[in-house]
Amino acid sequence: MENILTIKNLTKKFGALTAVKDLSFSIKKGNVYGILGPNGSGKSTTLGIVLNVVNATSGKFIWFDGNTSTHDALKKVGAIIEHPNFYPYMTATQNLKLVCQIKGVSSPKIEEKLEIVGLLDRKDSKFNTFSLGMKQRLAIASALLNDPEILILDEPTNGLDPQGIHQIREIIKKIASQGTTILLASHLLDEVEKVCSHVVIIRKGVKLYSGRVDEMNASYGFFELKSNQNSILKEWLSKHKDFKNFKEEEDKITAFLAHELDAESLNRQLFKEGIVLTHIVKRKESLEEQFLQLTNNLN
């Protein structure tokens, strides 16, 4: 598959602090990527480097096939970093027109993109009269102006109220469904889980994992079981080699798999042993649980 962005051994030092350490990963066309990491883990710095606003200490990054200069490549990228930055004294349309001039695209798209983010009725209002949520939506419209090959979003719902968060998420989902490659940075853990197919997890500038979301943990998931014969069930589980461990909460037993095992065969086996289940659910760890496991493992 076609590479959109390749990062090789990227390192950034701010004085004594190493914000990004020997980071490598690549972004392929058509996938939706999430970059996850706690605050201060180097996500924004990494994005800043590939977006030409932060200078890397060492390492390199390649946009597309590597034949275009960074600033020309950025014309095919839509990016929103932290806070929406526009000229406060210009209206929404005027600001977007300026972006069109910088990106070298024609301006008829402005109204279409304002429509997507629901700002068309405020197109002639000055930027400094906008609420934070509207500013953020304008930023998304601006990032979409060039119909980008990849949309980079750095914590796009930071500081928004629930309604604003919801609006932004809906917009992101809509864009993702149209097949645009998306790179989304953190905070939207549950959103990342729903939208992203791939994830890069970094902590203190070090990459912990990169790959598909569903392959993130070498985990086969877990069963939630209930039975009226819990003590026999527990004994059976502790002997069985398919389960690595289990825990009991009230009358519910959560059993973690060590090997692949589907619900039907488990149920069948238990029934043969004379254990009748009243409740059986097979689940995978949520991204949040996996993320916390991964980031905590280092401590």
Added chain:
Amino acid sequence: MLRLLNIEFQKLKYNKAAKIIVITYFVLITFIALIASIEFNFAGINFRIADQGIFNFPYIWHFNTYIAAWAKLFLAIVIVSMMANEYSHRTLKQNLIDGLSKKEFIASKFLTVGVFAIISTLFLFIVSLILGLSFSDYNEFSIVFSDLEYVLAYLVKLIGFFAFCMFLGIFVKRSAFALGFLFIWWVIENIIYALLKFKIFKGTQIADTIVQFFPLESMSNLISEPFSRLNFIQSAANQLGESLHRDYVVHWYEILIVLAWTTIFVNFSYRLLKKRDL
């Protein structure tokens, strides 16, 4: 190039404060014409400034460029804030993310500064030409278009000064502080000059030789004050037993020094921008 100018023009077009200051600037230049109407009584003699030959060709080129150069401080405000605002609105970051290279960013600013200087020069040229044609005692073609090096010096002076403002805007990142810095720089240059002239190299020309290489001093050296060239000042000085002899000529090396500073400031601006993390 046109794209870069367009981008910058778009940024300035909607900025009310910038627009007002730019308009004020050009109105101010036309007000030079008002000097013509100044009249006063001195020891019973009625003086009309316009009759003292200040609008005579080719002297008018010297006089008007010198006077109009003061108004450049107005444009300095616009230029400093158009640089510093990119930092305070954090739009510089957004511009770069949108695909403007750092080189293009500096180029768009410097081109705008250049256009300001060129328009101002053309404007002054036209205003002076009209004033001269109305008041000058000599209207022969060869006299009208002599001494035009002052107009060239004016252009170079503006470009140099604006490049300095541009650099300060990027360097300091805050418009008010950048303007303050400009003033402090001017004070420092003068203090150094005073120290050299009256303490270290007392009674020699060495101080002047050194100071002519300072940025602000080199710009002000381009067009020396024109007043002592006026007949009535000369004759007044003669009556007091003083003869005023100054070097009014625009020297090629003075232009070269200012152009060198311009290159340095634009270059430094670019390097500073390149080195900084935003």
